[in-house]
Amino acid sequence: MIRACVIGWPIEHSRSPLIHGHWLTTYRIDGSYGKTAVQPEAAADFLRSLSSNGLAGCNVTVPLKEIAFATAGRIEDSALAVKAANTIWLEDAVICAANTDTYGFMTHLELTAPGWQNSASPVAILGAGGAARAIAYGFQQAGVEEIVIFNRTRERAEALCQDLGKGLRTADWSKRANCADWACVVVNTTTIGMKGAGHLGLDFASARPDCVVADIVYVPLETSLLKDAHAHGLRTVDGLGMLLHQAVPGFERWFGVRPEVTPALRRVVLDDLGAQ
């Protein structure tokens, strides 16, 4: 039996066991995927003991992603760009690390809003945390020439732009309201809107009609940002797809099958989130 798990501190909230459990059943794989609470002080040792604990690898969630990155012996570009890892596996006893959030976001964007990159227009990203880094890197890799980062704490946005370099610039948080007037994609990566709390303060009244609005918050599934964008006739991309697609590369590494993100899987997670 092949075993994998997700680690974090705390870990109760993680939906990863639901996603991987669904795939293990669907593909009739003799495997298991659990969740383990690991304190930050114990995370490096946990990762070094994967093999002796009978684990093929693991997912890593907050606040352990930076520790996983620092502990790995082989690091994919996806994790180097974000300076954090969420997927760990072993190759010849070496701890290998990737960050699959970039893949998850860009895949879902491409599938939900094909043709999003229909001009040489800039992309606007709200937020400058770990998720914003992964997404900015994704747009950079996709060849977007101008990526504008709005963040409440300007220094954090500047650090992100400095680290990723090409095509990135910051703009003042107070200037975000009309970014949909000029951006081909607007992405919320802040925690605003989570469980309905807060309001981003964007104005879509004069948005370009082809602007795509994405939110990586997925509780609720339709955030007030997406509701507002939808009401103005704009294409929207929810945060659940990113969560589901980011799980694909890890499952394939550990269990040897590239799983599909299907409506049935989406339903399983939506039911768990208590959504309609």
Ligand SMILES: NC(=O)c1ccc[n+]([C@@H]2O[C@H](COP(=O)([O-])OP(=O)(O)OC[C@H]3O[C@@H](n4cnc5c(N)ncnc54)[C@H](OP(=O)(O)O)[C@@H]3O)[C@@H](O)[C@H]2O)c1
């Ligand atoms: N759908 C998915 O698969 C997926 C994956 C990863 C993350 N997420 C979600 O994405 C969100 C961000 O995650 P993260 O890991 O990047 O978190 P993080 O590193 O803690 O960053 C949080 C971001 O939110 C901003 N922020 C928080 N409260 C704010 C407020 N009241 N006003 C303005 N800005 C505020 C922060 O700005 P400052 O820098 O000024 O503090 C920062 O830019 C979370 O809701 C997380 O659940 C979803």
